[in-house]
Amino acid sequence: DIQMTQSPSTLSASVGDRVTITCRASQTINNYLAWYQQKPGKAPKLLIYKASSLESGVPSRFSGSESGTEFTLSISGLQPDDFATYYCQQYWRYPRTFGQGTKVEIK
Amino acid sequence: DVRLLESGGGLVQPGDSLRLSCTASGFTFSRSDMSWVRQAPGKGLEWVSAISGDGRNIYYADSVRGRFTFSRDNSKNTLFLQMNSLRAEDTAVYYCAKDPGGYSDYWGQGTLVTVSS
Numbered sequence: 001d002i003q004m005t006q007s008p009s010t011l012s013a014s015v016g017d018r019v020t021i022t023c024r025a026s027q028t029i030n031n032y033l034a035w036y037q038q039k040p041g042k043a044p045k046l047l048i049y050k051a052s053s054l055e056s057g058v059p060s061r062f063s064g065s066e067s068g069t070e071f072t073l074s075i076s077g078l079q080p081d082d083f084a085t086y087y088c089q090q091y092w093r094y095p096r097t098f099g100q101g102t103k104v105e106i107k
Numbered sequence: 108d109v110r111l112l113e114s115g116g117g118l119v120q121p122g123d124s125l126r127l128s129c130t131a132s133g134f135t136f137s138r139s140d141m142s143w144v145r146q147a148p149g150k151g152l153e154w155v156s157a158i159s160g161d162g163r164n165i166y167y168a169d170s171v172r173g174r175f176t177f178s179r180d181n182s183k184n185t186l187f188l189q190m191n192s193l194r195a196e197d198t199a200v201y202y203c204a205k206d207p208g209g210y211s212d213y214w215g216q217g218t219l220v221t222v223s224s
Contacts, residue, residue, distance in 0.1 A: 001169075032209060034210035034211075036152075036211075038152075043202055043214035043215065043216055043217055044144075044152065044202075044211070044214055045214075046210060046211060046212045046213075049208065049210045049212075050208075055212065087151065087152050089152070089154070089210065091208075091209030091210050092209075094157070094166040095154055095166065095167075095168045095169065096142075096154040096157070096209070097154065098151060098152045098153065098154065099151075100151050101151045101152070
């Protein structure tokens with residue numbers, strides 16, 4: 001199985017900050033990586049697919065990038081609505097696998 | 108609008124069976140790959156199973172293979188997850204999701220399955 005290692009597990013930030021979350025795949029996944037946002041008690045919401053493609057309706061302050069097997073989700077100008085937990089997921093091979101999640105907290 | 112509505116969750120004892128359903132609307136269901144993802148209380152997301160639009164190709168996580176069966180009825184726009192031999196570690200919120208290209212772009216609100224004696 002492809003392991004997805006996400007870091008950090010928790011991130012404290014302030015409104016307006018730029019934050020970066022990293023996800024490393026245990027093998028090549030050919031950019032078949034998605035990022036999701038989840039708020040307590042709610043279903044996950046798709047933000048990014050194919051490593052850097054922004055899902056329709058998602059604010060442009062969210063962006064994704066990749067370098068080999070390392071993937072990054074960036075949020076530029078953190079907004080109050082962005083405090084949530086974020087997950088990466090590879091969909092190159094079955095079983096699909098998620099990272100452990102990163103909780104973005106208010107500093 | 109795309110809508111996914113799960114049902115069938117509840118409290119069961121270890122070893123029991125349960126069948127979850129997910130009713131879909133707002134898109135061409137028969138052409139859409141679909142999946143189940145679960146989340147144990149206070150834990151992260153765990154992919155469970157996926158099925159192709161025509162129902163011919165089905166994939167499972169090792170943790171459920173042989174116990175869970177994913178199926179669909181395209182005439183009723185409905186997914187089913189038959190869960191047998193349930194264990195305490197199957198306790199989770201189960202989400203169904205629409206998968207346009209391997210990732211999930213729409214999710215249901217989830218249904219809670221609790222396995223406890």
